[in-house]
Amino acid sequence: MINDEMYPDLPEQAKKEYQELIDNAKDKIKEVAEKAISDLYCDVGTHIETDSWTNFRNTLINGIKGYPSYLKHDFKKIREEIFKENREEIIKDLNQDLVDEVESLKAQLIRAYDRVY
16 A cells, blocks of 8 residues: 555646656647647648659659550550550550651761751
């Protein structure tokens, strides 16, 4: 059995001081926590969100392009469906890409020819 004389109740003034000390500590801890969370949200959160979205987007684009992907999707079927639904537009873009490539190669040949002569 605990002897009450060894553990007396605090006087009222001491209880008030103790409670003020606890309340002040709570306020300071809360202030520091809010600042830390705010800094984390403002300074780090946007980068994590942006980085995650970029990684996700790159994974999808690489899958559509035909690169290996860790995602469990059949990108070959996805590419085939995209081609079926957009065939004419894709062929038109590919043809324009080829025209642009021919023009670029012509310019390179002219520059190389000019350097030689």
